[in-house]
Amino acid sequence: xxxxxxxxxxxxxxxxxxxxxxxxxxxxxxxxxxxxxxxxxxxxxxxxxxxxxxxxxxxxxxxxxxxxxxxxxxxxxxxxxxxxxxxxxxxxxxxxxxxxxxxxxxxxxxxxxxxxxxxxxxxxxxxxxxxxxxxxxxxxxxxxxxxxxxxxxxxxxxxxxxxxxxxxxxxxxxxxxxxxxxxxxxxxxxxxxxxxxxxxxxxxxxxxxxxxxxxxxxxxxxxxxxxxxxxxxxxxxxxxxxxxxxxxxxxxxxxxxxxxxxxxxxxxxxxxxxxxxxxxxxxxxxxxxxxxxxxxxxxxxxxxxxxxxxxxxxxxxxxxxx
Numbered sequence: 001x002x003x004x005x006x007x008x009x010x011x012x013x014x015x016x017x018x019x020x021x022x023x024x025x026x027x028x029x030x031x032x033x034x035x036x037x038x039x040x041x042x043x044x045x046x047x048x049x050x051x052x053x054x055x056x057x058x059x060x061x062x063x064x065x066x067x068x069x070x071x072x073x074x075x076x077x078x079x080x081x082x083x084x085x086x087x088x089x090x091x092x093x094x095x096x097x098x099x100x101x102x103x104x105x106x107x108x109x110x111x112x113x114x115x116x117x118x119x120x121x122x123x124x125x126x127x128x129x130x131x132x133x134x135x136x137x138x139x140x141x142x143x144x145x146x147x148x149x150x151x152x153x154x155x156x157x158x159x160x161x162x163x164x165x166x167x168x169x170x171x172x173x174x175x176x177x178x179x180x181x182x183x184x185x186x187x188x189x190x191x192x193x194x195x196x197x198x199x200x201x202x203x204x205x206x207x208x209x210x211x212x213x214x215x216x217x218x219x220x221x222x223x224x225x226x227x228x229x230x231x232x233x234x235x236x237x238x239x240x241x242x243x244x245x246x247x248x249x250x251x252x253x254x255x256x257x258x259x260x261x262x263x264x265x266x267x268x269x270x271x272x273x274x275x276x277x278x279x280x281x282x283x284x285x286x287x288x289x290x291x292x293x294x295x296x297x298x299x300x301x302x303x304x305x306x307x308x309x310x311x312x313x314x315x316x317x318x319x320x321x322x
Contacts, residue, residue: 011091011094011299011301012094012095012098013093013094013095013096013097013098013101013127014089014094014299015088015089015123015126015127015151016126016127016130016155017123017151017154017155018305019302019305019306019309020309021150021154022041022085023037023038023041023309025147025150026041026081026082026085026147029078029081029143029146029147030078030081030143034313035310035313035314035317038306038309038310038313039310040082041082041085041086041306042303042306042307042310044082044083044085044086045086045298045302045303045306047217047293048083048086048087048090048217048292048293048296048298049083049217049218050217051079051082051083052077052079052080052083052217052218052219052220053216053217053219054079055073055077055079056073056077056079056219056220059073059076059077061073061219063216063219063220064214064219064220064221064222064223065222065223066186066222066224070220073220074141074220078143080120080141080144081121081143081144081147084120084121084144085121086298086302087180087296088121088123089298089299089302090296090297090298090299091297091299092252092295092296093296094299095247095248096179096208096247096248096252096253097123097124097127099247099253100124100128100177100179100206100247100253101127101128101131103204103206103245103255104128104131104133104175104204104206105131105132107175107204108133108174108175108204110132110133111132111133111134112133112134112174112175113133113134113136113172113173113174113175114128114133114134114135114136114173114174114175114176114177115135115136115138115168115172115173115175115176115177115198116128116135116136116137116138116177116178117138117176117177117178117181117195118138118139118178118179118180118181119137119138119139119148119177119179120139120141120144120148121144121147121148121151122137122139122144122145122147122148122149122151122152122159123151124177124179125137125148125152125157125159126148126151126152126155126157126159128177129152129157129158129159130155130157133175134158135157135158135159135160136159136160136161136162136173137159137160137161137162138162138163138165138168139161139163140163140165145161145163148161149161168198169198170197170198171197171198171199171200171201172198172199172200173198173199173200173203174199174200174203174204175199175203175204175205175206176195176198176199176203176204176205176206177206177207178195178205178206178207178208178209179206179207179208179253180208180209180210181209182207182209182211182225182228183209183210183211183213183221183222183225184220184221184222185222185225186222186224188209188211188225188228188235189235189238189239192235192236192239192241193239195239196239196240196241196258199258200258201258201259201261202257202258202259202260202261203257203258203259204244204255204256204257204258205236205241205255205256205257205258206253206254206255206256207236207253207254207256208247208251208252208253208254209228210229210250210252210288211225211226211227211228211229211282212226212229212278212281212282212288213281213288213289213292214226214285215285215288215289217289217292226282227282229278229279229281229282230251230274230275230276230278230279230282232251232254232271232275236254236256240258240259241256241257241258242256242257242258242260242264243255243256243264243266243271244256244257244260244264244265244266245266245267246266246267246270246271246274248274249270249273249274249277250274250277250278250281251274251275251278
């Protein structure tokens with residue numbers, strides 16, 4: 001079996017890891033068999049969020065609400081491992097990762113300090129470290145951190161894993177990357193303000209947060225955060241950031257500068273289109289629910305490799321004839 005599969009080898013931004021490695025590590029972390037892991041990943045590949053949705057339903061979680069029950073759910077479930085793994089093998093996420101690495105390389109010298117905040121399984125930290133940056137990966141999920149440690153070791157990526165929020169100090173980083181985190185937290189403005197403090201002058205803040213996507217497949221996206229969709233000025237610029245660049249049509253990701261040494265100028269047309277589309281997604285709930293499966297479909301090579309490995313597993317476990 002190839003490293004990525006014939007279809008995935010040409011997709012920029014792919015994680016540097018094989019399907020057998022992903023399956024083996026998940027099996028070790030969850031105590032499920034490799035056959036069970038592959039079955040769950042293939043099911044998740046049909047629509048991202050299915051595994052978390054099923055786990056939330058079994059848990060009796062009241063969705064989209066920040067409370068102790070939600071924190072208990074985070075601590076008790078391993079469903080996010082399957083969601084995160086699958087999301088990182090979609091062309092959309094790979095494109096985000098590729099854009100971010102290029103933006104960092106264009107704006108910062110090699111060796112600059114980059115904080116990947118809430119990086120989950122470490123795929124972004126790994127890619128940024130391999131691009132020549134001094135990376136700190138902040139994450140609190142034990143299973144995700146264990147997976148990330150295996151990934152960093154395999155790829156010989158020099159990434160520092162950090163779990164103590166209060167020990168991160170002001171004026172410490174040249175860039176902060178925060179992807180798919182803020183829609184989960186109870187007070188996004190407070191966290192954005194904290195990021196501003198942690199950053200040095202003339203630094204970057206790169207963020208992606210689909211606040212507008214609140215439906216049954218995203219039970220941990222908070223209803224209280226939907227109002228922040230398209231709020232570039234009141235959420236980010238109020239904290240002191242200046243918009244520098246925009247990745248995709250839905251503001252994915254946004255690139256901000258803190259106290260830039262030279263004036264920055266964001267693409268006006270892209271900003272207008274992005275804010276308009278994002279605001280529409282916020283106002284019409286059915287739009288993100290209907291379109292997300294189209295834009296978050298995993299790479300066909302990921303699915304192909306999973307199916308090939310599934311066949312190999314079944315062949316290896318099939319009883320032999322006397």
